[in-house]
Amino acid sequence: MNFSLTSEQETVQKSVRDFVAKEITPFAKEWDQEEKFPWDVWKKMGEVEIISTAVPEEYDGCGMDHITHAIVAEELGYGCSSIRGTYSVQISLVTKTILAWGNEDQKQKYVPRLATGEIMGCYGLTEPNSGSDAASLSTTAREDGDHYILKGNKMWITNANVADVAIIFAKTDPDAGARGITAFLVDKDTPGYSTQEIHEKLGLRASDTGEIILDNVRVPKENMLGPIGKGFRVALSALDNARFTVAAGCVGSAQSALDTSKSYAKERIQFDKPLAGHQLVQQLITNMTVDVECGRLLVYRAGYLKDEGVPNTRETSMAKYYCSEMVNRVAYNAIQVLGGYGFSAEYPVERIYRDARINTLYEGTSQIQQLILGNIELGIPAFK
Numbered sequence: 001m002n003f004s005l006t007s008e009q010e011t012v013q014k015s016v017r018d019f020v021a022k023e024i025t026p027f028a029k030e031w032d033q034e035e036k037f038p039w040d041v042w043k044k045m046g047e048v049e050i051i052s053t054a055v056p057e058e059y060d061g062c063g064m065d066h067i068t069h070a071i072v073a074e075e076l077g078y079g080c081s082s083i084r085g086t087y088s089v090q091i092s093l094v095t096k097t098i099l100a101w102g103n104e105d106q107k108q109k110y111v112p113r114l115a116t117g118e119i120m121g122c123y124g125l126t127e128p129n130s131g132s133d134a135a136s137l138s139t140t141a142r143e144d145g146d147h148y149i150l151k152g153n154k155m156w157i158t159n160a161n162v163a164d165v166a167i168i169f170a171k172t173d174p175d176a177g178a179r180g181i182t183a184f185l186v187d188k189d190t191p192g193y194s195t196q197e198i199h200e201k202l203g204l205r206a207s208d209t210g211e212i213i214l215d216n217v218r219v220p221k222e223n224m225l226g227p228i229g230k231g232f233r234v235a236l237s238a239l240d241n242a243r244f245t246v247a248a249g250c251v252g253s254a255q256s257a258l259d260t261s262k263s264y265a266k267e268r269i270q271f272d273k274p275l276a277g278h279q280l281v282q283q284l285i286t287n288m289t290v291d292v293e294c295g296r297l298l299v300y301r302a303g304y305l306k307d308e309g310v311p312n313t314r315e316t317s318m319a320k321y322y323c324s325e326m327v328n329r330v331a332y333n334a335i336q337v338l339g340g341y342g343f344s345a346e347y348p349v350e351r352i353y354r355d356a357r358i359n360t361l362y363e364g365t366s367q368i369q370q371l372i373l374g375n376i377e378l379g380i381p382a383f384k
């Protein structure tokens with residue numbers, strides 16, 4: 001067993017860390033307050049090959065491993081969860097799903113441009129009346145000659161208003177439950193496709209969120225992603241990738257809250273000594289440190305298994321469940337260390353605290369992760 005990063009992983013870590021410190025962290029507060037996604041920074045991330053880190057070289061990526069991908073997500077999460085969220089969707093939910101399920105034409109058409117950030121992607125599974133119970137989705141895809149006609153609404157979709165292509169899950173056989181779902185690649189310019197912005201979110205305010213309206217959208221059959229009726233499997237495989245990225249991002253955000261707490265505790269004087277000299281504050285810092293380290297180890301273990309190409313749903317779900325709860329605990333404790341100052345936007349822990357909240361909700365809530373893990377531990381098949 002080896003807990004060290006390779007020299008290549010260390011090099012990526014350093015360069016992304018430098019990029020985040022210079023281009024992201026100093027501006028994250030402003031983007032949050034203005035609910036503005038920094039497209040100029042995203043473009044630069046494409047130019048310096050941060051977006052394409054884990055995309056295979058034959059599709060204009062850097063071809064790096066899952067641990068390196070986690071390192072990138074962690075560093076982005078350290079600076080700004082909204083950017084980390086956009087990266088998660090672009091690479092883990094969209095690009096990797098096309099790589100896993102797409103035919104060669106689809107891969108050539110979309111992946112290189114997604115990898116470089118030239119186009120944006122989004123993933124449309126959730127609907128107004130279907131969230132955790134994703135198989136109950138009601139968007140339909142009706143066969144019509146060489147096309148399918150998509151009708152329905154998708155809710156809470158990250159990148160919805162800025163995506164050039166959406167992966168849309170729809171029922172090709174409404175009576176077949178999860179086995180009646182098929183995935184489609186839908187280009188934004190297709191007639192009948194429109195979006196609606198969602199604002200005033202608690203956190204991730206700099207990330208685009210919206211609703212997708214599919215009003216009889218004619219999609220050619222060649223845009224089907226994966227086999228007919230296998231859409232639910234496509235959706236679950238995408239979530240396995242995204243949960244890993246979310247977990248890594250949580251580690252980064254928690255590390256940022258911890259670092260802020262440590263420096264504040266050394267500077268702030270109360271009762272004639274720094275907060276760091278008070279044992280109950282040390283206890284808070286210690287608990288946060290152990291929490292972050294446990295999360296990181298769970299992420300790296302899941303990444304190791306992904307690199308080995310062996311089943312890892314259990315370890316990925318565990319990492320997502322632990323890290324998403326962990327970042328909420330750590331952000332809460334960080335505000336405790338900073339006292340009243342932690343409650344204001346003067347310090348980043350206030351934003352980290354708000355941004356942290358989404359992680360136990362999307363890509364499968366904590367309850368859904370517990371059900372996945374419970375089923376695995378007890379040998380109960382969740383989906384055949």
Ligand SMILES: Cc1cc2nc3c(=O)[nH]c(=O)nc-3n(C[C@H](O)[C@H](O)[C@H](O)COP(=O)(O)OP(=O)(O)OC[C@H]3O[C@@H](n4cnc5c(N)ncnc54)[C@H](O)[C@@H]3O)c2cc1C
Binds near residue numbers: 123130157
């Ligand atoms: C900012 C943001 C971005 C998002 N981005 C995307 C995206 O890009 N693409 C996409 O498809 N979706 C996206 N989502 C949707 C997200 O994945 C869903 O919100 C999530 O899956 C939960 O579904 P829900 O909100 O309908 O909650 P519900 O499913 O209604 O759940 C409500 C509560 O009930 C609990 N619950 C539900 N079922 C059970 C059960 N069987 N046992 C125990 N407890 C249960 C849940 O854990 C939760 O606590 C996003 C959401 C947000 C807020």
